[in-house]
Amino acid sequence: MDELKSPLQKLWPESLLRKAAGIKLVALDVDGIMSDGKIYFSANGDELKGFNILDGLGLKQLMAAGITVAVITGRSSPLTEKRMNDLKITYLMQGREDKKIALQELVSTLGIAPENIAYMGDDLPDLPAIRYAGLGVTVPNGYWLVKEHADYCTHATGGSGAVRELCDLLLTAGGHLNATLTPYLES
Numbered sequence: 001m002d003e004l005k006s007p008l009q010k011l012w013p014e015s016l017l018r019k020a021a022g023i024k025l026v027a028l029d030v031d032g033i034m035s036d037g038k039i040y041f042s043a044n045g046d047e048l049k050g051f052n053i054l055d056g057l058g059l060k061q062l063m064a065a066g067i068t069v070a071v072i073t074g075r076s077s078p079l080t081e082k083r084m085n086d087l088k089i090t091y092l093m094q095g096r097e098d099k100k101i102a103l104q105e106l107v108s109t110l111g112i113a114p115e116n117i118a119y120m121g122d123d124l125p126d127l128p129a130i131r132y133a134g135l136g137v138t139v140p141n142g143y144w145l146v147k148e149h150a151d152y153c154t155h156a157t158g159g160s161g162a163v164r165e166l167c168d169l170l171l172t173a174g175g176h177l178n179a180t181l182t183p184y185l186e187s
Helices: 014-021 053-064 078-087 099-110 124-132 144-149 162-173 177-185
Strands: 025-028 068-072 091-093 117-120 135-138
Touching: 014 162, 025 099, 025 162, 053 068, 053 078, 053 162, 068 078, 068 099, 078 091, 091 099, 099 117, 099 124, 117 124, 117 162, 124 135, 124 144, 135 144, 162 177
Parallel strands: 025 068, 025 117, 068 091, 117 135
Antiparallel strands: none
């Protein structure tokens, strides 16, 4: 089978693909990255949050390719915990506004060098982690200062496939995209 290529690959500069090739850990913010950044409440006061199903499969593909996935979020939410459990994401750090310190704790636990980490966030609490990681990623609906410091800003917005776009970038750069897509093309 011919090599499969993401349609975004032509938009990814070679320097970005080089940085992305060595990523072993992806750490993600939740609100504004894995969700649209809005918090919905029912009439009973129950919190509601939407997660993009495309992002979930992309994260499963990353983990199948040997890339560790972690989530670091400033808020604590049972909905986030449920979604991460459903995705079998082991490293969930909730209630952490100190995203860089949380990321450094992961580095210490996992023994992964900062240059082998991708961090994706959208607002000021994410900025120190974005600057610390070897590959800092944000979204078009993120805060302007975060976009100025990120290595890459996705084309998709937070909660609308931005995480999947990052997954495709990392799978492409690491040479794993074909292996994760081929099973879906086999008869």
